[in-house]
């Protein structure tokens with residue numbers, strides 16, 4: 001599927017996000033910073049990715065997810081945990097970078113900081129009912145099936 005993209009930072013023109021391997025689900029997003037930024041423990045920063053995307057079709061959305069290496073090894077995740085990009089959003093694509101670790105982290109310009117995944121979405125309307133058709137689970141949740 002072709003996704004409309006606008007280049008907001010010229011450095012992105014020759015390095016648009018790509019799938020690292022044929023089976024990759026995510027497109028790595030870069031930190032379009034002008035200089036290195038030190039993120040103190042617990043601090044977060046809204047980082048521009050240098051592009052905007054327009055998904056357009058409401059049957060899809062894009063999600064911004066952490067990169068597992070940065071998240072696990074360095075505690076660099078997202079301030080909003082997951083970023084959801086609406087199909088009708090046309091503004092700059094931003095990443096809330098959160099240092100959840102206890103050490104400072106230096107974010108370098110053009111470093112790959114998160115990943116974008118395009119996903120199918122189903123928009124629903126509500127059908128108001130008094131009872132649901134019975135299921136085996138019913139209202140059980142939050143560990144109701146045990147842990148073994």
Ligand SMILES: O=c1ccn([C@H]2C[C@H](O)[C@@H](COP(=O)(O)OP(=O)(O)OP(=O)(O)O)O2)c(=O)[nH]1
Pocket residue numbers: 064080082083084085086087089092093094095096
């Ligand atoms: O990590 C993110 C999350 C969101 N957005 C943009 C795209 C998204 O479509 C828009 C709104 O996001 P969301 O609906 O999650 O935020 P909100 O706080 O509900 O804002 P709004 O009232 O504008 O919907 O912000 C980003 O650029 N990066």
Ligand SMILES: [Mg+2]
Pocket residue numbers: none
């Ligand atoms: Mg919203």
